[in-house]
Each structure stands twice: as C-alpha cells, then as structure tokens.
Amino acid sequence: MNVLVVGGAGYIGSHMCLCLATAGHRVVALDNLSTGHREAVQWGELVVASLDETSVVAETLRRHEIDVVMHFAACSLVGESMQDPYRYYQNNVSSTLSLLMAMRDAGVAQFIFSSTAAIFGDPQSDQIEENHPRQPINPYGNSKLAVEMLLQDAAQAYGLRATTLRYFNAAGADPQGRIGESHTPETHLIPRLLRRAAGEDLSVQIFGTDYPTRDGSCVRDYIHVNDLAVAHLNAMEHGRSQPGFHCFNLGNGIGHSVLEVVKAAERAVGVPLDIPFGPRRAGDPATLVASSRKAREILDWTPRHDSIDRIVADAWNWHRRPAF
Ligand SMILES: NC(=O)c1ccc[n+]([C@@H]2O[C@H](COP(=O)([O-])OP(=O)(O)OC[C@H]3O[C@@H](n4cnc5c(N)ncnc54)[C@H](O)[C@@H]3O)[C@@H](O)[C@H]2O)c1
Numbered sequence: 451m452n453v454l455v456v457g458g459a460g461y462i463g464s465h466m467c468l469c470l471a472t473a474g475h476r477v478v479a480l481d482n483l484s485t486g487h488r489e490a491v492q493w494g495e496l497v498v499a500s501l502d503e504t505s506v507v508a509e510t511l512r513r514h515e516i517d518v519v520m521h522f523a524a525c526s527l528v529g530e531s532m533q534d535p536y537r538y539y540q541n542n543v544s545s546t547l548s549l550l551m552a553m554r555d556a557g558v559a560q561f562i563f564s565s566t567a568a569i570f571g572d573p574q575s576d577q578i579e580e581n582h583p584r585q586p587i588n589p590y591g592n593s594k595l596a597v598e599m600l601l602q603d604a605a606q607a608y609g610l611r612a613t614t615l616r617y618f619n620a621a622g623a624d625p626q627g628r629i630g631e632s633h634t635p636e637t638h639l640i641p642r643l644l645r646r647a648a649g650e651d652l653s654v655q656i657f658g659t660d661y662p663t664r665d666g667s668c669v670r671d672y673i674h675v676n677d678l679a680v681a682h683l684n685a686m687e688h689g690r691s692q693p694g695f696h697c698f699n700l701g702n703g704i705g706h707s708v709l710e711v712v713k714a715a716e717r718a719v720g721v722p723l724d725i726p727f728g729p730r731r732a733g734d735p736a737t738l739v740a741s742s743r744k745a746r747e748i749l750d751w752t753p754r755h756d757s758i759d760r761i762v763a764d765a766w767n768w769h770r771r772p773a774f
Pocket of ligand 1: 456457458459460461462463480481482483484485486487499500501502521522523524525526541545564565566567616617618619620621633
C-alpha cells in the first residue's frame with residue numbers, strides 16, 4: 451500500500467513510518483515540522499508542508515498514488531488548549547477537514563485517525579471501553595471528538611473508510627535507538643524522568659499520594675509506541691475489508707502507578723532519582739486505563755512490549771543519547 455503519514459516527523463508518526471516500511475509498504479511523510487523533526491523521517495520521503503496548504507496536500511495524494519492516510523498531526527497540549535482554543539480548532543479540526551476534502555477529491559478512501567483518551571473526560575469506570583460516554587473536559591479533547599464526529603458523518607455520506615484509534619499514554623522508543631520521543635515542552639512523565647536523569651534541569655513531582663490506588667499515586671495506561679504502530683497496521687488491514695466508521699481504544703490494559711513508573715525509571719537508569727512528592731493536581735483522575743478488549747478481538751492485536759520495564763528501558767536507550 452502507498453501510505454501518507456501526516457505528522458510523520460513527530461514522535462508516534464515517525465515510529466509509524468518505520469513500522470510501515472518494515473512491513474513492506476511505501477510511505478510518504480507530510481509534516482510542517484512545527485513540533486516534529488526532519489531527522490526522524492528515515493523511512494520514506496518527507497514533504498514539508500502544512501495541512502492548510504491544500505494544493506501541496508492534493509498534489510502529494512495524487513503524485514504518490516496514496517491508498518491510505520494516517521493522520522497524526524495535531525496540537526496536543528491540554529493546558530495550551532485551554533489558553534488558546536482557536537489554535538486547537540484550527541489545527542486539529544479545520545486542517546483535518548481540508549485534508550478529508552482533498553482525499554475525497556483525489557479518490558483516497560481510507561483514513562486512520564489518532565484520537566485520545568481525552569475524548570472521554572472524567573472516567574466513569576476503571577477500564578474505559580469504546581462505548582464510555584464521550585464528554586471531554588478541555589478544548590483538546592473537544593477538537594478530537596469533533597473530528598471523530600466528522601469521520602462518522604463522512605463514512606455515512608461519502609463512504610469513507612475511517613478508523614479512529616484512541617491512545618492513552620504512548621511511551622517507549624525504537625529499541626534500536628534510531629528515533630524516540632522529543633517534545634518541547636515535554637509534559638509526559640516517562641521522558642521527563644529520563645531527561646532529568648540524563649542531566650536536564652527539569653522538575654518532576656509525584657502529584658498526590660492519597661488516591662484510592664494500590665500505592666496512593668495515580669494509575670495510567672502506558673503503551674509502547676511500537677505496539678501502537680502495529681495496531682495502526684492491523685486497523686489498516688481491517689478497514690480494507692470492513693467499510694464504515696470504526697473506533698478502538700488502545701492501551702495495554704495494565705495500569706501502572708506513577709510510583710511504579712518512577713521505580714522502573716530508577717531500574718533502567720541504575721541510580722535513585724529522588725523524585726519529590728507533591729499535592730494532588732486539579733482534574734487528575736485516580737485511574738485511567740483502557741480496555742483494549744475490542745482491539746484484541748477485532749484487530750487481532752496484542753501489545754508485545756507491555757512490561758513497564760521494557761517500555762522505560764527502550765525510552766532510556768533513546769534519552770541517554772538522543773539524536774535530535
Ligand atoms: N503522545 C501521546 O501520548 C498521545 C496520546 C494520545 C493521543 N495522541 C495523539 O497522537 C498524535 C501524535 O502525537 P505525538 O506525540 O506523536 O505528537 P508530535 O507533536 O510528536 O507529532 C505531531 C506531528 O504533527 C506535525 N504537525 C502538527 N500540525 C501540523 C499541520 N497542520 N500540518 C502538518 N504537520 C503538522 C508536527 O510537526 C509533528 O511532527 C497527535 O494527534 C496526538 O494528539 C498522542
């Protein structure tokens with residue numbers, strides 16, 4: 451297949467390019483490098499463009515005879531989305547709409563979308579199933595939900611084959627250390643811990659020690675970025691034979707507490723990290739874990755790198771010598 455990876459210079463998109471190329475597909479990345487890295491695109495051609503450059507997008511779809519678009523490009527900082535919602539509706543919703551219209555004009559009929567746990571809002575159960583109410587509590591989550599609704603309508607009206615994959619916390623890196631996670635600012639726990647361990651002046655705290663969890667710290671679902679990429683590959687296969695709109699939650703189904711992640715980071719790095727405890731943060735649920743039962747059953751997908759030690763060790767392999 452000829453696959454366009456929009457946001458292919460970003461963290462998850464670049465691992466997707468690697469996974470697609472390894473599986474024998476032809477891959478083209480389109481990215482405006484706003485948060486991505488040119489050096490991360492090592493598999494396939496890079497088209498440097500923004501999604502709102504509609505003529506470049508249309509030309510890319512046609513010239514490369516694209517069969518499937520995987521869409522990773524977005525603004526994805528919850529706090530920033532509260533300060534500047536227009537930016538989120540513009541980049542996440544409006545740009546996606548122009549991409550979908552260009553696809554329709556070019557006759558590209560399959561789309562796979564990076565959605566998020568943030569579409570669910572406050573969790574009403576410990577394991578989030580696909581039919582959990584979608585009630586986002588910030589503009590980032592709203593913007594992703596708006597695209598999901600757009601995709602449902604497009605599947606109905608234009609026959610778009612659309613799959614939305616909701617990730618919880620992507621983590622880890624290419625085990626060979628060629629690419630990895632490099633965000634500025636970095637808001638995720640594992641890279642913050644590891645960048646601090648590598649000598650960066652980054653503050654890290656354990657927010658809250660009195661949650662109703664096994665050790666009092668929050669529990670989250672960390673999934674290896676390579677497992678995420680394989681889920682997209684399987685979703686692409688599934689969407690070829692099953693038209694319509696599909697949604698899957700992707701997590702490894704095993705929650706890890708913040709304290710457990712800190713301990714895994716200490717094991718990977720080999721020294722104590724002395725992470726201080728702080729008060730709870732407003733809006734943090736105690737537990738947020740995906741049920742990936744549907745993806746396991748229908749996409750025949752099993753996370754292979756599900757131990758937190760493996761995830762953190764691969765991330766550390768990158769962070770101790772990041773190439774970008
Ligand atoms: N990282 C996570 O844990 C996580 C969790 C849930 C959902 N997601 C979603 O997964 C996707 C990828 O996340 P990531 O962590 O790899 O982010 P990232 O910032 O590393 O990658 C996004 C890429 O998209 C590019 N981009 C942004 N806007 C663009 C535009 N208008 N035109 C062209 N390129 C553009 C950026 O330059 C960047 O390379 C995002 O949609 C994000 O919302 C990520």
